[in-house]
Amino acid sequence: MAMFNLLYPLNPTTFTLSRKPLHSTFLSSFTNQPYLVTLTNFATKPRNKIPTKTRRSKHITAKSNGDPADTSDRLISAICYFYPFFDGIQYGKYVITQFTPIQAVIQPLVPAIRVFKSFPFNGFLVFLTLYFVVVRNQNFSRYVRFNTMQAIVLDVLLIFPDVLERSFNPRGGLGLDLLMSLDSTVFLFLFVCLIYGSSSCLLGQLPRLPIVADAADRQVL
Numbered sequence: 001m002a003m004f005n006l007l008y009p010l011n012p013t014t015f016t017l018s019r020k021p022l023h024s025t026f027l028s029s030f031t032n033q034p035y036l037v038t039l040t041n042f043a044t045k046p047r048n049k050i051p052t053k054t055r056r057s058k059h060i061t062a063k064s065n066g067d068p069a070d071t072s073d074r075l076i077s078a079i080c081y082f083y084p085f086f087d088g089i090q091y092g093k094y095v096i097t098q099f100t101p102i103q104a105v106i107q108p109l110v111p112a113i114r115v116f117k118s119f120p121f122n123g124f125l126v127f128l129t130l131y132f133v134v135v136r137n138q139n140f141s142r143y144v145r146f147n148t149m150q151a152i153v154l155d156v157l158l159i160f161p162d163v164l165e166r167s168f169n170p171r172g173g174l175g176l177d178l179l180m181s182l183d184s185t186v187f188l189f190l191f192v193c194l195i196y197g198s199s200s201c202l203l204g205q206l207p208r209l210p211i212v213a214d215a216a217d218r219q220v221l
């Protein structure tokens with residue numbers, strides 16, 4: 001019952017102009033050697049490539065000397081992925097009530113979800129804290145700041161299904177089926193991101209979430 005109450009991218013031509021020796025009596029009077037003009041096609045040299053913007057390395061480590069992320073960085077990064085999941089738990093109201101295994105996985109998180117949902121502005125306060133205290137704080141490693149930014153971008157994307165749900169609120173029929181499909185898709189995406197992101201961080205790997213990774217990269221200096 002507690003669960004139900006929480007539930008949303010010419011070959012070189014050596015013109016060996018070989019001008020084959022000009023058989024001219026006039027020219028031959030000046031030299032006994034035939035004229036050989038060899039034009040080297042400069043295309044044989046590799047062309048200077050237009051410099052392109054260097055893409056950021058997909059491997060971000062916690063320290064500048066390349067050492068792997070330490071335990072505290074892994075833990076902080078893993079915890080950050082719970083933020084968008086808690087904020088979008090309401091989208092799982094259909095999935096959670098229908099699938100017992102998912103209920104069993106989420107049940108231990110119910111107390112934390114209750115605290116998160118207990119005050120309407122908790123989500124916004126967590127957003128401000130993560131962005132200004134972690135992402136913009138150079139004292140944290142880039143590994144932590146990147147993962148935190150991914151979690152923030154993922155949460156910001158929840159605005160779109162929320163707006164859609166508020167403006168399109170069917171009571172039944174096909175519209176309700178579409179709404180249920182949308183909510184369930186959003187929830188499952190958040191759930192997979194939580195498992196993938198947190199587990200990767202705990203293992204010291206760098207998770208790159210679809211849709212949000214590039215945006216997070218641009219925000220982390």
